[in-house]
Each structure stands twice: as C-alpha cells, then as structure tokens.
Amino acid sequence: MFSAKRQSASEFTFEILISVLMLIICFITLYPIWYVLVNAFNDGEDAMRGGIYWVPRVFSLTSFRAVFRSDGIMTAMWITVAKTVIGVVVHVFFTAMVAYAFSRKELIGRKVYMLIGTITMFFGGGLIPYYLLIRDLHLLDNFLVYIIPAAFSFFDLIIFLSFFREIPAGLEEAARIDGANDFKIFYKVIIPVSMPVVATIALFHGVYQWNDYFTGMIYMNDMDLQPIQTFLYRVVAQSGSNQMLAAMPSGVSVSVTSQSLKLATMVVTTAPIVIVYPFLQKYFVKGFMIGSIKG
Amino acid sequence: MSVKVETKPSTQQSRAGRSNIQVWVQKLIAQRYLQVMALLGVAWMIVFNYIPMYGIIIAFKEFDIIRPISAAPWVGFDHFKEFFEDDSLGYVIKNTIGMSLIKLVIGFPLPILFALLLNELRSMVFKRWVQTITYLPHFLSWVVLGGIMATWLSDVGIVNKILMAINVIHEPITYLAEPKYFWGIVITSDIWKELGWSAIIYLAAISSISPELYEAATIDGAGRGQKMWNITLPSIKGTISILFILAISGVLNSNFDQILVLRNQLNETSSNVIDVYVYQAGLLSGRYSYAAAVGLIKSVIALILLLGANGITKRLNNTSLF
Amino acid sequence: MSKTRRLWTSMMALTVVFAMAFSLAACGSSDDGEKTTEDKTTNNETATTTDNTDTATTTTANADEPGWKADAKDPITFDWYINFSWFNKKWGGDATAEYITKKTGVGINFIVPAGNENEKLNTMIASGKLPDFLTLGWYEEGVRKMIEGDLVLPLNELADQYDPYFIKVADPAKLGWYTQADGNVYGYPNASSSPADYEKYGSNFTSNQTFVVRKDMYEAIGSPDMSTPEGFLNALKLAKEKFPEVNGQPLIPLGLHEFTETGNYSLEGYLQNFLAIPQVKDGKLYDRRLDPEYISWLKTFRQANQDGLLSKDIFIDKRAQMEEKIAQGRYFAMLYQRSDFATQNISLYQKDPNSAYIAINGPANSSKAAPTLSGPGISGWTVTLISKDVKDKKRAIEFLTYLISEEGNKDMYLGEKGVTYDTIDGKDQFKPEVIDLLNKDRAAFDQKYGASYTYWMLMDTNMNLAWAPPSVDPAKQMEDWTKGKSISMSEFDNLDAPANSEEGIAGSKNARSWGKTLPKLILSKSDAEFDEIWNKYVAERNSNKQDKIDAYRQKAYETNVAKLQAFNK
Secondary structure: OHHHHHHOOOHHHHHHHHHHEEEEEEEHHHHHHHHHHHHHHHHHHHHHOOOOOOOOOEEEOHHHHHHOOOOHHHHHHHHHHHHHHHHHHHHHHHHHHHHHHOOOOOOOOHHHHHHHHHHHHHHHHHHHHHHHHHHHHHOOHHHHHHHHOOOOOOOHHHHHHHHHHOEEEEEHHHHHHOOOOOOHHHHHHHHHHOHHHHHHHHHHHHHHHHHHHHHHHOOOOOOHHHOHHHHHHHHOOOOOOOHHHHHHOOOOOOOOOHHHHHHHHHHHHHHHHHHHHHHHHHHHOHHHHHHHHOO | OOHHHHHHHHOOOHHHHHHHHHHHHHHHHHHHHHHHHHHHHHHHHHHHHHHHHHHHHHHHOOOOOOOHHHHHHHHOOOOHHHHHOOOHHHHHHHHHHHHHHHHHHHHHHHHHHHHHHHHOOHHHHHHHHHHHHHHHHHHHOOHHHHHHHHHHHOOHHHHHHHHHHHOOOOOOHHHHHHHHHHHHHHHHHHHHHHHHHHHHHHHHHOOOOHHHHHHHHHHOOHHHHHHHHHHHHHHEEEEEEEHHHHHHHHHOOOOOHHHHHHHOOOOOHOOOOOOHHHHHHHHHHHHHHHHHHHHHHHHHHHHHHHHEEEEEEEEOOOOOOO | OOOHHHHHHHHHHHHHHHHHHHHHHHHHHHHHHHHHHHOOOHHHHHHHHHHHHHHHHOOOOOOOOOOHHHHHHEEEEEEEEOOOOOOOOOOOOOOHHHHHHHHEEEEEEEEEOOOOOOHHHHHHHHHHOOOOEEEEEEOOOHHHHHHHHEOOOOHHHHEEEEEEEEHHOOOHHHHOOOOOOOEEEEEEEEOOOOOOHHHHHHHHOOOOEEEEHHHHHHHOOOOOOOOHHHHHHHHHHHHHHOOOEEEEEEOOEEEEEEEEOOOEEHHHHHHEEEEEEEEEEEOOOOHHHOOOOHHHHHHHHHHHHHOOOOOOOOHOOOHHHHHHHHHHHEEEEEEEEEHHHHHHHHHHHHOOOOHHEOOOOOOOOOOOOOOOOOOOOOOEEEEEEOOOOOOHHHHHHHHHHHHHHHHHHHHHOOOOOOOOOEOOEEEEEEEEOHHHHHHHHHHHHHOOOOOOOOOOOOOOHHHHHHHOOOOOOOHHHHHHHHHOEOOOOHHHOOOOOOOOOOHHHHHHHHHHHHHHHHHHHHHHHHHHHHHHHHHHHHHHHHHOOHHHHHHHHHHHHHHHHHHHHHHHO
C-alpha cells in the first residue's frame, strides 16, 4: 500500500485492465447461475415453455416447496453435513500426517512408500472387489463408510508434499532443539504454517464429501443414512430406464420432474457447501506465513 | 537428534556389515515417530487399494458376477484383442487424446494466469468477490448443466440469438448436431466451469509466499510485472510442475459426466471417448472383464506417462513427485 | 514432557496394531466372501431344513386360508429393492401403506438406487447378499443372474412349505410362463396378461404405441390421410407451410423417441408394428428389419429429411428437451409413446383442448393392414423375487400371496374403505376429492393417499379394471384408438442371449453398429446413398455372427412357444 503513491501511470492502466477483465469473467460465470436461479423460482410448467433469461416470468416457490416436502430430505441433509465435517477433519489430518512423514528426506523406505502410493493412483481392482472389501469390513450400511475409505488420498498427499517442501528447514530445527518429537513438530509447527494448503485440501475434500452420491448409492441400503447428493442425483438423473419402453403399462405414475424442480433441488442441495468458501478464503490471503514464523 | 545419528557412519565405516545394520537400526529408532506416521498411511493403502487389486485379473478372465473371481475361466488377452480390433477405436482414441491435449495447452495455463492476475488486484474486497463468483460454477451438476447447454446451443437458443445479433453468423446452427463444434463446446464449457476452482490451489500457493520477498524486491525498485515474473511465478513453480505431471498422466481420462450429457448420435465421431466407450460396450451390459481390460491399458499408459513427465520435469527444473 | 510422549507412543502403537489387525481381518474375510458364494447351495439346503422345523411349531400351513391373516399381529419390516431409479416413494406416510401395514403387520423399507440401476444390482449380486424382496423388469439381465446364482428362492417351494394359499391365488398361466428349466418359479410378474386374459378382457386392452398429431393443426390442413408415404410427407409439408412457427419458434414437423447408441425406438419395433410386419413366418423368426415395407418407410423418412421436414433437434434431443418441446406444442406429429407425454398433454388440453395431441392412423403398409401394436403380454412389466437371505420366509411368501390376491390388489388400488374409497352407486370407487387430486397432481396424490398403484410392484392391471374410474380426455381418445389393435407379443419376449455370451457380445456390438447407421440412413442425400449405407450395415452385421445370434433367438422363441402352448391346453 505504501507504494501506491509511486504507482506509475502504466501500472494504473494495468490495474484497470485486470479489473475490467475480472468483471467480464465474473459476468460470464455468474450469468448461467442466475439463469438457474430464475428458472428455479419460476413456475415449473411455465418454465418448460422456455425463454426465461433475466427474471422469472411467473414467480413461484412451488418447486422449492416440493423439494422440502420430499421424503427424508432433512435427514439426508444432516447426514451430509456430518459426513462432510467429520470426513474433512479425518482426511486432512491423516493425509497431512502421512504426507509430512513422506516429505522428510531421511525417512527410511521413502522411495518404496512413494512407489506404493503412486501405483494406487492408477490401478484399482474395480467396483466389485471393493464392494466385497467394504462388506467384509462391516462398513455396509455403516456411517463410517463415508469416513474411513475416504480418510486418505495419495493425490492430496502429493499436493501436501509440494507445499511442505517449501517450508524453511529452520522451523523444524528450532522445534527439534526444543526437544519436540516428529509428531509434535507435525501438528505444532507444520500444520500452523501450512494453513493455505490445509484450507485447500479441506475445501477439496469437503466438496468431494458433499458432492459424492456414489458411496451413498452403492454402500447404503438404509435410506436414512443416504446423503443429500444421492437424493439430488435421483431427482436430476432420472435415467427413465427408457429401454423396454413397451413393457411398461401406461397407468404407472413415473413422476416427471420439471426442469424447475431439478434446478430447485440442485440449488437447495448445493447452497450450503457454496457458502463455506468465503469463510475459508482468509487462508488464501497473502501474509499468513510470516505471522507464524515470527510468532 | 537425527543430525547426530547421521554423522556416525563416517567415523565407523571400517567396521562394515554388522555396524551398518546397527546404524540403520539406530536411525530407524530415531525416526520411529516418522515411520509410524508413514506406515499408517501405507497400511491404509494396503487395505483400501491393494487388497481389492486382485480384481485386475478379471481383465484376463471371463468374469460373471454370480461366481467368484477365482472360478472365472481364463481367456488370456481376448478382451485386449477385442478392444484393439474395434472399428471405432481410431476416432475414440483421437477424441480422447485430442481433447485432453487441447485442455492441457489451454485449460492448464489459464487458471495459473487467472490466479496471477487476481493476485494483482489491490482491492481485497473485489478480489474476494471475484474468487467466490468464479468458483461457483464448479458446483453445478453436469447432468443439469448439460440440459441447460442443450437449450442454449439449440437452433433457437441464446447462443444463436447473440451470434446472429452481432452478425457473426446469419443462419442458426444446431451446434450439438455438428461434430466439428463438439471439442470446442466441451473444452470451453469445461474451462468456464472449472477456471475459478482450479485457480484455488495456485492462490493457496501464492499466499504461502513470504511477503519479505516482495518487500525486498520493492526496495530494489522492481515493478509489478517484474515481481510477478521473478517472485510469484518461480515460487509456485513446484505446484505447477506437480499438477502438470498429474495432468499429463491423465490424458486418457475424460470428463465422463460432461461428455455423456453432451454427446449424441450425430456428433458421435467427435464425441466418443474411451470412458464413454467402456461404459457402453462394457459396463452397461455388465461386461466387467472387458471394462477391466480397457481400464488396465489406460492405467499402464498413465503410469508410463507419469514417470516420463516426472523424469523430464526433474531434469528441467528439479521438481518432481519423488 | 516425557509423560505425554509416552502417551503418544502407546497410542501410536495401538493404532498400528489396530490397523494391522484390520488389514489382516480384511484379508481373511475377503477369502470367506468368495467361499460363501461357492457354498451357497449347501447353506441354502440346511437353512431350509431348519426353517422347516421352525414353522411346524408355529402355525400349520393351510391351503384354504391365507397365512398372512394369522401372522398379522407380529410387525415385520422387509427390505424391498426396486430397480427403477425414478421410484421415489417411501413406504408409509400415506393412507394406503398405513392401512396395509396395519392389516398385515408388514412394513417395507424400499431400497432404490439413485442413478445407474445395474451398477447397484450387480454389486449386490456379486456380494451374494440381497434384500428380502426384489422387483425389476423381466427383461433385465439381473433376473437371469439371480436365478443362476441361486440367490433367490423358488416361490413354488416356499408356497408348499409355508403358504399353500399362494397356489390358489396365483395365475397358473403366469407361473407356467415363469417356470425355469429346473421346474421352479422364482418370480411373479405384475401388469401381466395371459392368453386367457386376452379372451376375457382383450377388447379393452390398450397399447402405449401411438401416432399423434396436434389436433388444431391437423384439422387446419384438412385432416389428411397420413398412412401412405405420399400422404405422410404431404401432411408434414402442409403443416410446416401453414404453421412455420409456434410461439415464435420453428415448428418441428415430426417428433420421435430419443436416438440412442443402439438406435431409435420409434423407428424400429414401433414403426414395424404400425406396418404390421410379422415377427414370424412359417415358425421361423422373421427379420423385420429386412422387410421391404419397412425399408421403404425408412426411405420415406429419409425423403422427409431431404425435403427439410425433419428438424435436426430430433436427432440430438434427450427426453428432457423433448418434454419441454411437447409442453410448448412444437411438434406437429409424433411417433411417440403416449404415457411419456401424458402430463404435458393434459396441461395443453387444459389450456385449449384443440392444442392437445390426438391419436390418428399412422404409417401403414402398402396393403393398408391395421397396425399390430404391442399390447399387454404374459411377461408383464416387472417380476418380483424373494431372496435366499430373506428375513422370514413364511412372512415373505404370505405377503406376496396377499399382494397378488384380489384383496391385496384392491387395497393397493383403492386404499382403505371410507378413507380413499367408498361404495358409490353400487360400485367401489374413489371418493370424489381423491379422484380430483389424482387427476390434478399425481405427486401430491401419492404422498397423501398412496392409492391407484402408487406401489405397483405386484399390480394386476386386469383386476384393476373393475375399480378403475373411466378414463377421460385427452387420454381416452388415444386409448380408444389403440383398442382392437393391441396384440400380445409374449412369445417374442426374452429372446436375446446373455450379455456375456458370444452371441450376446456380438449382438450388442451389432446393436451399436445399428445405432450409428440409423441416423446416417435418415440423413443420407439420396436413395442410392441410403442403399449403400444399408448394404454396408447388413454386410457388417452378417460378418459379425448374425447367424449365431439368429439361431439363439430362434431356439429361445421355440421354447417360449412351447411354454405358451403347454398352459393353453
């Protein structure tokens, strides 16, 4: 800020240019979301006629009411919140811990460990062996299936690694001289100075947890343990099973979901996680590191 | 502590084998906490990644879900042969790699550029708003978004209206019906959706840079462009390299959900990618063995690409995964 | 300091031990998992014998009295898997479900996959453990798998042991049709109509397959005959000239079902049915696709495209886009299943009865034969099976007996007397406010009353005729049009080879090749180009084991015919 006075004319133009560019980007990103909102707040039947671009033509809360009226949506919402919060804490702590150990050059067997991890990024046994594993671990219809199998990710470990490498060695040395062991160094020294990456992975994993419908669909038979995304997926995907159309008698009520209802469901099920970001944002702001080094 | 241990070997080198083991054990004891931390991760991977890996062998068998894998008959490389003999293989591979490479060339640098430019904004409030807004589209489900795009890209859709209003085109085009527009649609919409989201990791990396570096540069009289080029970019080089290596190894992957909602029988020749092909030819009819075989081919290639890219970046700028 | 350190060390050690034990346990039990599937049959037998002695002590099976009545005082909840992702109703919270739970003591926990049904079903099958009841389309590969894998129980044996009354209420023809090679019946169908039903109700049977036009437009161009290629093309042309736009957007002269990777429903069996192309000639399955009448009509569609009468949209639109366009009334004519746009048509009708769609005579063959539409068949729509892991075999078969009985069907359709229905004018029928909600808002109706086969798993669409309210326009007009044109095609059900077999793999490859060919045929620039593409497709198909596929289908067909004849005697 103190350099503001010395700002040259060219730098001022630069600033204006980026600002304009950013405004354009914002508009382009925001418009489709606006489109989603106005169509969700429009009467479903009327919205089907199309052509709603700026404001709802027939304002209606029917779609939202229908979403909240659906069977089990509140339970599903709580399950999602619980699995996201617990899942993030466990995942970030566990993955960061392993990553920290892997980041230390003197770790015996480090190359082998890294190789073991790298292979996991590419090779998997497929759905059925994994399902049998989950069954044998007694994780079917168990809330922990959202947490334990998601507690670790080698991909996230690599991201942690790349950040941990940038930490000045002096920090750890100072703690070691004070007699701290490696685990203590990890959570007393490394975690606090790594808040940007912790926040990043927390966000990535939080969003993963929030958006994951697959675990709920495959491993949960108990509807009361299914998350909100499984619910959303049922509404929006509606594959309609259009094979063998002829076999289905005409009397069956295959609920046709209007586009408005789909959009409203999407809005309701994603709004909570979207709101989280501004709260995490402070960790992406410059200058966090220096505070912890000095303090 | 560990510093002490490391200095020992040099003084006792003459006493060969047994003491080497001793040294090793001592070192191991010294880093017992580290080892426990690492082994917990390894144990997790053994349980959740390695135990199910026996499933890979179904690529060489004819697996039927009602019988255990061990009871499935061996078929050798039949599934691989079938894949390589498929008529559509040519354009499927071309589409997969083509779209991935374009994404790599355009879609990979854009979030970096975006993060760098965003970082130059002075107003903290504005910066936060831009960040938040650009990250929103990531949360739209492709299933829903695909429907919206189909409406927008239809002959009476908003895209045609705008382009005709500004005289770029004179006849409405049904974009999704023309193979030649498909790659463009996929890549543009992907960048649009993920730009802000992908930039987060770079923003995090930028925020880890010590402000002292900038202060020093300011004292040296560096301008903003210079600081960006000489401080910010080198400081996030490590993150960029690692994400680049990972992106290279993913060239055979596609955004399955996105392509599945946008593809149709008219744009088939430019929209079918390996993941969609496997879904249609394998998974839809429960042919897990065939899907596993194609998956295995993909995995092997991805691993080779990763090791290759890793070696190159290691030589070029000394950053690597391991 | 050292204290906390020790604490940490011991905690760490514990965790490691735990983790190791965990992984060992996983290794050990995953082996077990495979064994269980292998030992399944033996397990099964022992289980049956123990259960046998069990029941002997409780109630004695009786062929004259439904077993569910005696056991109704013990509450039980069954897990019931429904293989249709769109089924989003929970059991309970509505008048019908609560009434049935009160009456029979049975509650249901529905398990419905979100998204890809096959993925969920296949993993459950592979794990060897299934929910108590399962309902899926008879045409699904999963039915065959569950039976082959001994994962489901024979209903006939269950009935013999626990509830002979089942045999009393079950339709012998349906049981015969679903009898497997081992002499057992594993599943019971819904919405199924036997040859005897055809004799009894046949004149009222309707089909879902219709050719519809927008009433106002059709009348404005003089209600022309659209059954000949010339008339068809001409009508599309007239409509396009007269109504170039609908609400400011271009008219789409012809609507079809979605083009998928395996073809287009409207342009295959659907069109062949309209052209009354036989499925079988002299006991041999006839390849309808090679019929000259059919090819000439495909060429008519090609001509329509050349004349600018087909919109690009119809090749790329998915169901959601089609629904929007139907709601806007943008199609002039459609070769489209009527139940798929019933909701939209009702709302068009409410706005203006003239803007709704009506069924008319569609494409016909050169001898003007009446169409042979796909009517109800003995296969029905879904089958319901009972898993070998079922909680309580006796209660399960008893509940199934109840559901397929007339009493169960009446409860499922009409709900509770005095609550959802009453005897009005000597006929049991819905109360006025109930039927009003049914016609206005089906979703709200399901939530509140749950009647009218909200739970359709074992509905009998023939019994239902006694209680169903008369249908009203716009649906009535279409239904009436299909009456007398709907025939049973049961003998052609389930002819395809298993997906994993040689014929199955070749068949699905040929199907995908057809899926790529079909749009090319319609979009080709001339009849000559059409023939070229056509010949290439046929050659490709023949070189890819088409003869083997045909042989398999022929054999399956003969088995079907034999079965049908067996219970026709």
